[in-house]
Amino acid sequence: MTFTNDLPKGSTTQVPCALTIAGTDPSGGAGIQADLKTFQELKTYGMSVITSVVAQNTTGVQAVHHIPIEMIEQQLNSVFSDMPIHAFKTGMIANEDIMKVIAEKISGQDISYVMDPVMVATSGDPLIAKNARYFLRQNLLPLTSLVTPNIPEAEYLTGETIDTVEAMKDAAVKIVEVFGAGAALVKGGHMEGEAVDFLYDGSNLHTFSAKRIHTKNTHGTGCTYSAAITAYLSQGVSLIDAVGKAKDFVTAAIQHSFSLGAGSGPTNHWATREESVKL
């Protein structure tokens, strides 16, 4: 990965800069809010382009408003024309029109791209139009450096049922070899037993495992994980190390998650700080 931005004026150190293109969560656990908190925690300069404003909390999604396409395009132009971007991620991209404008902007860019193929919130509410999932796979997936599906998302992307560890590995390989993702990280949060994720990088399979934490507070885990990977990539960390460090980060965030709200509470983005672990 290249890391070639000029120094910001007056600065003596090079600042890693990461962008998230996603929807919002006013309750602060998922979406843009989770991404920016994660970037900040990992000492990465965070930027955001908002695709949809989502009224949601720990119990579910109450309403969704999609930002007009021209305004999404303007936001993309604002950051891409002026700011250094060392890595970016996409989260919620609700429909084909939004996907198109993003695809146009990012194709041809030589910047690490992490796609969290968000389809359904932890609460079960849909976050993407059903007919847009095919467009996502055909047009955005081949532009990625890494895609991070959970089990239901990997099932959609591959068209296969995934109920074993072997099927998870096969899915990771298929998403890269057949559908053209740069790499695929199939996450095992929705399986039983250890929380095991498999990364296929185009040559080898890598395993990332952590003890399952018994908690209902997993709102925003996928957003936090993919944002952490993006932050590490923006710092020039290799893909495999970025996933390993991000796995430690998200595991700590779940371990020290908060019982806030009546539903599935948010992860703790500052969990790795000493004062948080003592809470």
Ligand SMILES: Nc1ncnc2c1ncn2[C@@H]1O[C@H](COP(=O)(O)OP(=O)(O)O)[C@@H](O)[C@H]1O
């Ligand atoms: N209860 C849990 N204990 C430990 N790790 C978990 C738990 N639930 C999810 N994870 C991990 O959190 C990350 C997000 O995974 P997952 O829940 O599958 O994604 P998503 O939030 O997109 O549904 C993965 O590394 C997964 O293994």
Ligand SMILES: Cc1ncc(COP(=O)(O)O)c(N)n1
């Ligand atoms: C705007 C937005 N993007 C993504 C998610 C998925 O979050 P989760 O990790 O809980 O599935 C969400 N709830 N809201």
